[in-house]
Amino acid sequence: MLSNPEVLDEEFVPERELVVHRRAELDRLLETLRPVGTGPADVVYLLGPTGTGKTMLARLALDLLLDDARVDDATPVYVNCWQHYERLEILYEIADGLKLALPHRQGTSRGEVLSKLDEPDTTRYVVLDEADQITATEVLYDLYEAPDLHLVLVANREQDLFEDMAPRLRSRLTVGTRIECGRYSTEELTEILAKRAEAVLGLVDGDDRRVLEYIAGHAGGDARVAIRTLRELLTERELAFSREAVDEALPAARDQLRQKSLDALNPHQRTLYQLITEHAPVNPQTLYAQYRDRVEEPRTERTLRAYLSKLEQYNLIDSEGETSRRTYTVVGE
DNA sequence: ACTCCACTGGAACTCAAGGGTA
DNA sequence: TACCCTTGAGTTCCAGTGGAGT
Numbered sequence: 001m002l003s004n005p006e007v008l009d010e011e012f013v014p015e016r017e018l019v020v021h022r023r024a025e026l027d028r029l030l031e032t033l034r035p036v037g038t039g040p041a042d043v044v045y046l047l048g049p050t051g052t053g054k055t056m057l058a059r060l061a062l063d064l065l066l067d068d069a070r071v072d073d074a075t076p077v078y079v080n081c082w083q084h085y086e087r088l089e090i091l092y093e094i095a096d097g098l099k100l101a102l103p104h105r106q107g108t109s110r111g112e113v114l115s116k117l118d119e120p121d122t123t124r125y126v127v128l129d130e131a132d133q134i135t136a137t138e139v140l141y142d143l144y145e146a147p148d149l150h151l152v153l154v155a156n157r158e159q160d161l162f163e164d165m166a167p168r169l170r171s172r173l174t175v176g177t178r179i180e181c182g183r184y185s186t187e188e189l190t191e192i193l194a195k196r197a198e199a200v201l202g203l204v205d206g207d208d209r210r211v212l213e214y215i216a217g218h219a220g221g222d223a224r225v226a227i228r229t230l231r232e233l234l235t236e237r238e239l240a241f242s243r244e245a246v247d248e249a250l251p252a253a254r255d256q257l258r259q260k261s262l263d264a265l266n267p268h269q270r271t272l273y274q275l276i277t278e279h280a281p282v283n284p285q286t287l288y289a290q291y292r293d294r295v296e297e298p299r300t301e302r303t304l305r306a307y308l309s310k311l312e313q314y315n316l317i318d319s320e321g322e323t324s325r326r327t328y329t330v331v332g333e
Numbered sequence: 334a335c336t337c338c339a340c341t342g343g344a345a346c347t348c349a350a351g352g353g354t355a
Numbered sequence: 356t357a358c359c360c361t362t363g364a365g366t367t368c369c370a371g372t373g374g375a376g377t
Contacts, residue, residue: 302342303366305341324374325339325340326339
């Protein structure tokens, strides 16, 4: 039996002690958010590619702020904009997190939620994870205007965040603290894996450590992939700690992460994804025709276009070219 | 230069569902 | 219980874009 198997979940938020390579970023984040000295910044950006510890940092910072004696009455809220990307949806999630007394979700207008947000009784810390998925960036303005509310925006690239933003909003939001999380090096990833492996297995010997290095070297600097692979090795492959086992576990780990995104799709979106895997690179005309052949009650092309942009947002597919020359391919195939 | 065609994405609309209210 | 309000999902319509053919 493994002890603490939860540390092998890539979404697990570790204790401060388990954080090995993001100490400086964590301290800077806490320093910026803590209302001491010159006062907190209004917006903090946590930027960097997938699997570089941004979400972990943001969640851990919320936990630590809650326990911090210097911070009175803090209310932390975490919203994943991957699932909640519409303006009202995000406001509702925040209202829920802040335990604001709304009559009910349906039937409460944006104005009502905003007026509730304008009456703070605590310092609010709001993390918007995957903030580049937000379709209506006006929500950032809503939150920026709310008193005593500190925003942490987590995104891969800063430009994605500001791309569709109105200039008035952009000029307000560009002021803020930026904390960059670069790709982990193989050494750093090995350390991270070693900490997690120790938490479940006890001490890790030299041979095992070489296997961890091997995982780290093949995970492309992505901690999610590395941790998933370790979990796959320890839970599914009966502690088979060898390079051969890693070679099998790595693609399985990547598949599982992809499957997690696919599970969030409706049947029509899944059919589109399936067709793109079968025919990639495929142009829109062929794709729409194949789709109509495949399903009983096809959606309109306008809806399919909306689905395709969603699949792209989920990083499941890629598109190249414009208008009639556009083609769709599957990411990672 | 002009026209045709394929494609995109915004705006306005319909519809069903969920919940409050008199 | 009938009616009202709001929402999300999906559709219809359409202006704009860019490649290809004449």
